Amino acid sequence: MKRLMSGNAALGEAxxxxxxxxxxxxxxxxxxxxxEYMARRMATSGGVFIQxxxxxxxxxxxxxxxxxxxxxxxxxxxxxxxxxxxxISYLAADELPAVIVNMARGGPGMGNIxxxxxxxxxxxxxxxxxxxxxxxxxxxxxxxxxEIVPLAFDLADKYRNPVIILGDxxxxxxxxxxxxxNLQRPPDYEKDYTLTGAxxxxxxxxxxxxxxxxxxxxxxxxxxxxxxxMEQNEVRYETYLTDDAEMIVxxxxxxxxxxxxxxxxxxxxxxxxxxxxxxTLWPFPAKALRDMAKTVNDFFVFEMSTGQMVEDVKLxxxxxxxxxxxxxxxxxxxxxxxLSRIIARHYIQAQAGGRRRKR
Amino acid sequence: MKTVYKRPKLLKEAHFHYCPGCGHGIxxxxxxxxxxxxxxxxxxxxxxxxxxxxxxxNYFEIDVLESAHGxxxxxxxxxxxxxxxxxVFSYQGDGDLAAIGTAEGFHAANxxxxxSVIFVNNGVYGMTGGQMAPTxxxxxxxxxxxxxxxPVLAGHPVRICEVFSKLDGATYLERVAVNKxxxxxxxxxxxxxxxxxxxDGLGFSLVEILAPCPTNWKMGSIESCQxxxxxxxxxxxxxxxxxxxxxxxxxxxxxxxxATGKGASCS
Amino acid sequence: xxxxxxxxGFGGQGVLSMGSTLATAAMLEGKYVTYLPAYGVEVRGxxxxxxxxxxxxxxxxxxxxxxxxxxxxxxxxxxxxxxxxPAGGLLLANSSLVNTESARRDIEILAIPTSELxxxxxxxxxxxxxxxxxLVRASSMxxxxxxxxxxxEILGEGKAKLIELNKQALGLxxxxxxxxxxxx
Numbered sequence: 041m042k043r044l045m046s047g048n049a050a051l052g053e054a055x056x057x058x059x060x061x062x063x064x065x066x067x068x069x070x071x072x073x074x075x076e077y078m079a080r081r082m083a084t085s086g087g088v089f090i091q092x093x094x095x096x097x098x099x100x101x102x103x104x105x106x107x108x109x110x111x112x113x114x115x116x117x118x119x120x121x122x123x124x125x126x127x128i129s130y131l132a133a134d135e136l137p138a139v140i141v142n143m144a145r146g147g148p149g150m151g152n153i154x155x156x157x158x159x160x161x162x163x164x165x166x167x168x169x170x171x172x173x174x175x176x177x178x179x180x181x182x183x184x185x186x187e188i189v190p191l192a193f194d195l196a197d198k199y200r201n202p203v204i205i206l207g208d209x210x211x212x213x214x215x216x217x218x219x220x221x222n223l224q225r226p227p228d229y230e231k232d233y234t235l236t237g238a239x240x241x242x243x244x245x246x247x248x249x250x251x252x253x254x255x256x257x258x259x260x261x262x263x264x265x266x267x268x269x270m271e272q273n274e275v276r277y278e279t280y281l282t283d284d285a286e287m288i289v290x291x292x293x294x295x296x297x298x299x300x301x302x303x304x305x306x307x308x309x310x311x312x313x314x315x316x317x318x319x320t321l322w323p324f325p326a327k328a329l330r331d332m333a334k335t336v337n338d339f340f341v342f343e344m345s346t347g348q349m350v351e352d353v354k355l356x357x358x359x360x361x362x363x364x365x366x367x368x369x370x371x372x373x374x375x376x377x378x379l380s381r382i383i384a385r386h387y388i389q390a391q392a393g394g395r396r397r398k399r
Numbered sequence: 400m401k402t403v404y405k406r407p408k409l410l411k412e413a414h415f416h417y418c419p420g421c422g423h424g425i426x427x428x429x430x431x432x433x434x435x436x437x438x439x440x441x442x443x444x445x446x447x448x449x450x451x452x453x454x455x456x457n458y459f460e461i462d463v464l465e466s467a468h469g470x471x472x473x474x475x476x477x478x479x480x481x482x483x484x485x486x487v488f489s490y491q492g493d494g495d496l497a498a499i500g501t502a503e504g505f506h507a508a509n510x511x512x513x514x515s516v517i518f519v520n521n522g523v524y525g526m527t528g529g530q531m532a533p534t535x536x537x538x539x540x541x542x543x544x545x546x547x548x549x550p551v552l553a554g555h556p557v558r559i560c561e562v563f564s565k566l567d568g569a570t571y572l573e574r575v576a577v578n579k580x581x582x583x584x585x586x587x588x589x590x591x592x593x594x595x596x597x598x599d600g601l602g603f604s605l606v607e608i609l610a611p612c613p614t615n616w617k618m619g620s621i622e623s624c625q626x627x628x629x630x631x632x633x634x635x636x637x638x639x640x641x642x643x644x645x646x647x648x649x650x651x652x653x654x655x656x657x658a659t660g661k662g663a664s665c666s
Numbered sequence: 667x668x669x670x671x672x673x674x675g676f677g678g679q680g681v682l683s684m685g686s687t688l689a690t691a692a693m694l695e696g697k698y699v700t701y702l703p704a705y706g707v708e709v710r711g712x713x714x715x716x717x718x719x720x721x722x723x724x725x726x727x728x729x730x731x732x733x734x735x736x737x738x739x740x741x742x743x744x745x746x747x748x749x750x751x752p753a754g755g756l757l758l759a760n761s762s763l764v765n766t767e768s769a770r771r772d773i774e775i776l777a778i779p780t781s782e783l784x785x786x787x788x789x790x791x792x793x794x795x796x797x798x799x800x801l802v803r804a805s806s807m808x809x810x811x812x813x814x815x816x817x818x819e820i821l822g823e824g825k826a827k828l829i830e831l832n833k834q835a836l837g838l839x840x841x842x843x844x845x846x847x848x849x850x
Binding site: 217 | 690705724725
Binding site: 064097110127236 | 440441442443444446447449453454456459460461462463464465466467470473474475476477478479480481482485486502503505506510
């Protein structure tokens with residue numbers, strides 16, 4: 041049965057249905073409804089809820105809960121996510137699973153509370169100190185959250201690594217019909233690393249301090265091999281009208297919704313524009329883009345920032361194709377018609393320049 | 400022959416990395432003794448700090464998780480809430496608890512988290528080379544107070560027990576020392592009491608342990624021990640700072656089971 | 667068909683619940699729908715607004731830059747939002763609180779004297795439902811029957827006794843709009 045729910049509330053419900061038993065959070069707009077939802081929901085489901093004294097405390101509580109084997113989550117918005125980076129780095133170093141939600145807002149600094157996509161670099165480059173990555177999932181609708189959340193918990197457990205859900209204020213605040221009918225609780229993994237007391241086994245030590253540089257190096261390579269596995273196995277993206285496209289738009293999350301609206305208008309005018317929507321921002325669908333470049337010359341990146349994912353697009357294409365960019369930072373939400381006009385102009389210029397789809 | 404002392408089984412046969420005369424080794428040993436005597440090794444989980452105590456996982460035969468600098472009380476909170484049946488304690492130094500991690504310690508205490516904090520106060524940042532700590536005494540010379548700590552420039556020594564004593568969630572706070580045999584015995588008793596109170600669900604407990612740091616104090620070992628009595632104890636008086644019965648904090652069950660307990664209150 | 671509506675007024679006038687009531691009714695009809703509250707620095711008694719988009723197709727943006735309908739429950743909202751209503755749009759104004767004179771001749775205005783109408787029901791609290799009834803009639807974006815059915819869903823068993831009152835309020839607004847010629 042469908043319910044009308046905000047993204048924040050739906051995310052909370054999906055987390056509980058995915059087996060999340062511990063939630064720690066600190067108020068920050070525009071994700072407060074999630075913290076509030078968890079306060080109510082954990083009370084009825086018998087889980088743990090703490091409104092922590094800071095985002096730093098919250099992520100460290102997640103670390104503690106995770107080490108006991110519990111599925112743990114915290115959430116915040118951009119400035120709060122900056123504070124969590126210390127803990128995320130430790131989670132990655134200790135190889136502990138966790139789900140961290142960022143309902144991003146305009147920045148830098150205090151910024152504002154409007155939706156933005158300016159935390160892409162922070163999310164996809166590790167974010168904290170040291171050599172590590174986090175899987176980054178970018179849902180675009182409230183319903184998609186019900187698929188993303190169990191996936192996030194599953195990937196976190198599977199790889200013993202923190203997973204970021206990168207949304208924005210719009211996704212968190214907006215209400216849409218949603219059902220949880222197809223939500224599958226991820227399987228429970230055999231966890232042979234948890235701290236539960238040294239009963240009938242040797243004591244376990246979990247630490248990221250490795251004084252011996254050779255051992256630290258080996259730990260880094262071990263993590264690297266894990267990240268490479270993720271790159272091989274966990275890339276997710278969606279294509280839209282790419283078969284005959286002369287130009288491919290690359291946009292994610294809420295930005296992809298706007299882009300889709302724009303593309304529908306462009307198609308009505310017979311402009312052959314398609315879209316690749318990365319669902320995993322890291323690992324990035326680099327190969328899908330490269331493959332697309334076999335037939336398409338023009339790639340148009342749209343972001344609600346001054347341009348961050350556009351760098352991944354360029355890195356993925358390795359010089360193949362022309363990369364166009366349009367960005368609206370600062371919490372501005374452009375309308376599909378605005379974006380369609382911009383794309384149309386770039387499209388017509390590309391075609392006038394003789395760039396056509398390769399056959 | 401009567402055995403008056405033996406190495407606790409839970410303390411590994413390893414050489415401590417601590418400097419000669421350091422108090423950490425004594426505290427490490429006391430913790431393992433208490434856990435062994437209370438038969439808690441199968442449920443104990445220790446949260447290790449950044450600082451001189453950080454390598455304690457090399458010595459403890461119990462489960463240990465390292466925490467980022469200052470976050471011990473938050474990490475211990477996460478563990479305890481997810482696994483209330485475990486004995487959970489953090490081991491923290493003065494920079495850790497009284498500077499970078501004050502918020503985490505303060506609020507764990509205020510929530511009455513049913514955890515124990517073992518707080519080793521030696522008045523300096525030891526591992527980083529003897530810089531001023533929040534607990535450094537006035538006029539005390541450190542590498543960052545070369546002329547002695549001047550309160551106008553560098554503030555005053557922080558008395559964590561006294562500060563935390565104002566919080567209703569903190570139910571047992573005692574300051575002890577490890578500078579002489581009688582004091583060591585008292586320290587052991589305080590640790591055991593803190594752990595017993597946790598088992599009884601009485602809420603947040605903290606044992607502050609004044610410990611010598613001859614290396615950074617630029618003193619001999621014996622002189623350091625004397626200095627604790629003669630100088631440090633004037634600023635940090637020993638004894639029970641607070642002990643209340645604690646509220647009727649329910650023995651919480653693991654998530655998924657019955658509702659977890661909330662903070663204890665004074666009685 | 668894609669229909670954008672902005673609801674605006676004082677906080678406490680039931681502006682947000684008007685929007686969510688419409689949104690859940692649209693959901694019941696199987697339509698695509700988004701509901702977006704203006705969120706942020708909250709001042710009790712300050713202005714509130716929300717946007718509802720109802721469509722037969724997937725909705726790209728829940729933001730309405732060119733709403734077909736605008737509901738203004740108080741004077742500040744009337745002043746602020748009438749300028750963003752595109753030519754040909756319909757403005758539903760709570761004329762019990764709003765002076766509905768407007769310089770714009772390219773929009774229609776439906777003045778609803780909610781206080782007068784609500785008198786019959788003995789409470790002004792349902793002014794929002796009266797207005798929503800009028801919107802349903804004027805827009806036909808969802809059926810009146812769905813709206814009634816929806817009340818049960820929204821109010822639930824706990825507030826079952828309020829269903830009848832809200833039904834009557836919706837009916838008052840619906841019939842008022844039916845009998846009305848819109849103008850200036």
